[in-house]
Amino acid sequence: MGPSRLKSRRRQDLGSKWARVAIAILSTVGVIDTGSITLNKWGIIGNLNCPGGLGGCDKVLNSPWGTFFQTNNFSIPLSLIGLISYLLILLMAIFPLIPILKNQKNNISKVAWWGSFYISTSTFIFSLILISVMIFKIKAFCFFCLLSFLISLSVLLLNIIGGSWEDYGKLFFRGFLMSVAVLLAGLIWSSSVDPAIKEVSNNISGMPPAVIAISSPDKIKLAEHLTKEGAVMYNAYWCPHCHDQKEMFGKEAAEKLNLVECAKDGFNNKRELCEAKGITGFPSWEINGSIDSGVKSLEELADLTNYKDSKDF
Numbered sequence: 001m002g003p004s005r006l007k008s009r010r011r012q013d014l015g016s017k018w019a020r021v022a023i024a025i026l027s028t029v030g031v032i033d034t035g036s037i038t039l040n041k042w043g044i045i046g047n048l049n050c051p052g053g054l055g056g057c058d059k060v061l062n063s064p065w066g067t068f069f070q071t072n073n074f075s076i077p078l079s080l081i082g083l084i085s086y087l088l089i090l091l092m093a094i095f096p097l098i099p100i101l102k103n104q105k106n107n108i109s110k111v112a113w114w115g116s117f118y119i120s121t122s123t124f125i126f127s128l129i130l131i132s133v134m135i136f137k138i139k140a141f142c143f144f145c146l147l148s149f150l151i152s153l154s155v156l157l158l159n160i161i162g163g164s165w166e167d168y169g170k171l172f173f174r175g176f177l178m179s180v181a182v183l184l185a186g187l188i189w190s191s192s193v194d195p196a197i198k199e200v201s202n203n204i205s206g207m208p209p210a211v212i213a214i215s216s217p218d219k220i221k222l223a224e225h226l227t228k229e230g231a232v233m234y235n236a237y238w239c240p241h242c243h244d245q246k247e248m249f250g251k252e253a254a255e256k257l258n259l260v261e262c263a264k265d266g267f268n269n270k271r272e273l274c275e276a277k278g279i280t281g282f283p284s285w286e287i288n289g290s291i292d293s294g295v296k297s298l299e300e301l302a303d304l305t306n307y308k309d310s311k312d313f
Contacts, residue, residue, distance in 0.1 A: 018162070023116065024090055024094055027086045027087075028090060033151070036048060037077065038079045038080045042075070042077070042217065043216060065133050065193055066078055067193075085122070085123045089155060096112050113163045117175065118174075120159050124152040125179050125183050129187065137194070211250065215252035215253040218310050231287045233258065233259050234279045234285075235260070237261060237267065238263060244295055245296070248295075283295060
């Protein structure tokens, strides 16, 4: 009776070996998925081949929800959080399988199952929030985001099924508490970066609407290059095409452009300069002494100013 109970307890501690292997495989795919997005956001690799259309992936990944933290010179994409989560799950899946840890296998296995369960629960709930944002807010399809959601769901189910838990009531109660905490934190974060909530009416008369898009490192470099080369963008705060031009650069890059406000009632305007330059249409670009009106692509601006760096805008 004693050896039988010990064997049963040991099997419950270790859980399913095949579930661990499956979790390791899925989390590896998750590492590749989120790692590729992270490297792309940092400008280390080029455009991703997104099934279902590249435009949707670009729209989702470059949205305000695609970045966790941003400064002028550095950004932490949200995908980095996913990458760290999948790496931790992968480590917890393979640690109990390492022969050198055989003497502590039971203890390590129990801790690993609980750790993997907590992280996979958090990842699934947060992925569910992001999928909702993708559908209802951004209104675009991103294959990589959907893949991460499916991986997190599969890993969570494998943890529940393969962990050979002694008390499922305890498991689900802890999972519920974790889900509520992550859901509240995720909704608060999602609301804090939502342009519809962040963008409030400006009390300063003549101010243009805020630029919302997130700038990539290459866009910031181009903006710095344009300013260095003396390029000037003449605009009016009420001009929708001027706003579209600045949105192409993104918030951080647009702040580095040499912008001249031409509207007579615009905030901090330089109306006399605009009249002296003969500016009649907005936006107008002054490059190498020549003035041309109309919205221009970033590639065209790069070519006009002999920009030599990466043009992966």
